[in-house]
Amino acid sequence: MHQAKAILADPKLLKALQQLVHQAGEAIMQVYQTTDFGIETKKDDSPVTKADLDAHYLLVDGLAKLTPHIAIVSEEDPASQIVPQTHNCYWLIDPLDGTKEFINRNGQFTVNLALIEDNAPSFGFVSTPIDQTLYWGGKHVGAWRLRDNTLEQLHTQASQTPMRVVASRSHLNEATRNFIANLGDTALIQAGSSLKLLRIAEGEADIYPRLAPTCEWDTAAAQAVLEGAGGKVAQVDGSPMQYGKADILNPHFVASS
Incomplete structure (x- = not known):
């Protein structure tokens, strides 16, 4: 928690990090507006695209300047994945979460930047490049959303009836269907x-069961925001x-309000 609180206590650094995540989103949108994504x-x-x-290079370069004392792990740098063995505090980046969504041009992709301290996300930034919305927060510090120049603090809502279940467009497997049926x-x-x-952090859903593979960089930043809003992410x-x-693979988990 030490570094998360230090970031919040330094408005200049917080703003610089917010701008960095926003710039990564802009870099993604520049490619989104072209005809060739350079898919490999x-x-x-x-898949990986240009x-x-x-976004990876922009974030890594920016973080190295803003927080040179904090190590960096990125999905797009396999060599960086040994960092957690020797560091209990590091940045964890998914430069473009939802690459398949990006390739399908459905707008459902994000930039994820999380601060990991003592094996948990203490702070996270998530941006949605398509509408330039930025989320940030952490378990002990609250959660916020900046959209169209309007800043709002986020709070989860008490579960509703019917229970609002979030599910993936592409991963609705049998285990998930069975879990939902039991609700x-x-x-x-x-x-x-x-x-x-x-x-869930925005109060628009109640529960998200994930009984299919994800990686740590897929969940860390948004988990921090959700916990800042009062929610919870736990193994099954x-x-x-x-x-x-x-x-780097996550166990199956359930996120809830």
Whole structure:
């Protein structure tokens, strides 16, 4: 928590970090408006585009200048993934979360920047480049959304009936369907990338079961925002999410208000 509180206590640094995440979103939108995304396939068969890499370099360079004392882990730099073995505080970046959504041009993609301290996200920034909305927050510091020059503090809402369940457009597997069926009266809300966690933070959804693979950089930033808004993200058995594991894959989890 030490670094998260230090960032909040320094309005100049907070603003610079917000601008950096916003600039990464602008770099993504510059590619989005072209006809050639420069799509390649990574070793794990997932796609990567020019936008992923442009945002990655912009964020890494900016963070190195703003917070030279904090190490950096990025999805687009495999070598950086050994950092958690020797650092208990580091930035965790997903420069473009929702690359498939980006390629499909459906607007459901985000920039994720999380501060990991002692194996948990203490602070996070998420931007939605398509409408230039910026979210930030952390478990002990609150959560905010800046949209169209309007700043609002975010709070989760008490569960409603029917229960509003967020599910992925592309990962609604049988385990998830069974989980949702056991909740009783539900209404399904579709969202892509880390937007699913943000919908709960905004009070627009109640629960998000994720019983399919995700990586730590997919969830960390939005988890911090959701926890700042009063929500919770836990493994299916109720234990806390762990960050900085040797295996970057998350266990199945449930996010709730």
